[in-house]
Amino acid sequence: MASPVWGxxxxxxxxxxxxxxxxxxxxxxxxxxKSTVCSKIMEQLGQxxxxxxxxxxxxxxxxxxxxxxxxxxxxxxxxxxxxxxHPDAFDxxxxxxxxxxxxxxxxxxLPAYDYVAHKRSPTSTAIIHCSDVVLFEGILVxxxxxxxxxxxxxxxxxxxxxxxxxxxxLRDIEERGxxxxxxxxxxxxxxxxxxxxxxxxxxxxxDVIIPRxxxxxVAIDLIVQHIQELLRPNRTSRRxxxxxxxIVERPH
Ligand SMILES: Nc1ncnc2c1ncn2[C@@H]1O[C@H](COP(=O)(O)OP(=O)(O)O)[C@@H](O)[C@H]1O
Ligand SMILES: Nc1ccn([C@@H]2O[C@H](COP(=O)(O)O)[C@@H](O)[C@H]2O)c(=O)n1
Numbered sequence: 001m002a003s004p005v006w007g008x009x010x011x012x013x014x015x016x017x018x019x020x021x022x023x024x025x026x027x028x029x030x031x032x033x034k035s036t037v038c039s040k041i042m043e044q045l046g047q048x049x050x051x052x053x054x055x056x057x058x059x060x061x062x063x064x065x066x067x068x069x070x071x072x073x074x075x076x077x078x079x080x081x082x083x084x085x086h087p088d089a090f091d092x093x094x095x096x097x098x099x100x101x102x103x104x105x106x107x108x109x110l111p112a113y114d115y116v117a118h119k120r121s122p123t124s125t126a127i128i129h130c131s132d133v134v135l136f137e138g139i140l141v142x143x144x145x146x147x148x149x150x151x152x153x154x155x156x157x158x159x160x161x162x163x164x165x166x167x168x169x170l171r172d173i174e175e176r177g178x179x180x181x182x183x184x185x186x187x188x189x190x191x192x193x194x195x196x197x198x199x200x201x202x203x204x205x206x207d208v209i210i211p212r213x214x215x216x217x218v219a220i221d222l223i224v225q226h227i228q229e230l231l232r233p234n235r236t237s238r239r240x241x242x243x244x245x246x247i248v249e250r251p252h
Contacts, residue, residue: 021058021130022231023103023150026137027202028157029195030085031168033213034137035061037157040214044224045133056131060102062138063113064120065095077118080178080186085194087143099150105130115176132231139195142202155223156206159213161192 024041028034042057066089069077076082083089101108108128111120128134142148142156165187172178203209210219 019103019152020132020231021102021105021134022132022152022227023099024133024135024153024155024227025141025148025151026135026155026157027139027142027199027206028159028210028213029161029164029199030139030191031164031171032157032159033215034157035059036214037155037210037220038135038137040220041135041224041227042133044220045227056129057133057135058128058131059135059137060098060110060126060128061113062090062095062136062141063115064110064126065091065098066113066118066120067091068120069118074118080182081190082118083190083194085139085191085198087140087198090140092144092147096144096146099136099147102128102134103150115172133227139199140202142205143198148202148205153208153223153227154206156203156209157213158203158209158211161195 026034026038038059042059045057066084069082073082077084098108098110107130110126110128111122112124112126114121142154168187169180169183172183173180208219208223210216214220
């Protein structure tokens with residue numbers, strides 16, 4: 001019989017059998033603050049005395065799973081004309097296999113994504129060991145049903161589109177080697193329509209929607225408290241208590 005630790009617990013219903021790693025999906029539009037929210041959650045979970053030193057929190061980015069581009073696609077990418085916001089841009093099979101390995105407690109090695117070269121970095125990798133909590137963040141982490149179903153908790157970072165665009169412009173110029181006119185044309189022609197078609201409709205799958213992203217310290221504190229409570233050793237069944245779903249904001 002399978003161990004209850006790795007049991008088949010696709011979501012928050014089996015509250016008295018919390019699987020490790022506890023897999024959290026973090027979706028949201030480009031530059032909504034997904035990575036920043038994950039870093040804050042990781043920071044706050046790492047600091048708590050409830051988690052032992054040898055337990056870990058890991059962040060994986062969906063961007064590590066961008067497909068390799070053909071020569072022609074790469075040419076378009078350098079002109080800001082390749083659609084990186086479409087589900088087809090991702091290697092879904094590899095993404096699913098990796099997450100299943102992570103869930104099974106296997107060690108995985110992931111390349112960092114190089115946004116300047118539009119491909120996975122051949123030199124920089126992240127080793128993902130078996131962790132207590134794994135945060136998987138990206139624009140389309142709730143889009144693919146097989147992947148969506150793996151999460152034990154789903155968060156959607158909901159930041160105003162104008163703020164996202166202004167942050168993306170600064171970030172893409174400073175960190176991703178892009179020119180302003182290309183950032184804007186890519187955004188208008190590809191990023192924004194794909195957000196509306198593929199990312200925004202996945203908000204309904206979230207357990208918690210985080211308005212204003214990392215600025216929302218209250219939401220982040222509540223999420224961290226909730227995770228700590230779920231992962232507390234020897235916790236009593238939440239079904240026997242009354243405060244079980246107090247922080248879970250379920251969208252309509
Ligand atoms: N609350 C915030 N206030 C100011 N800048 C922020 C905030 N959250 C994120 N940023 C900045 O916006 C950019 C995108 O944030 P990031 O967390 O990487 O978003 P995402 O992972 O959703 O693309 C980064 O340059 C980041 O430093
Ligand atoms: N070579 C690439 C790969 C991706 N993008 C853009 O990145 C966005 C996703 O990353 P976030 O950190 O913003 O969530 C996505 O909107 C792609 O357009 C890119 O420009 N170039």
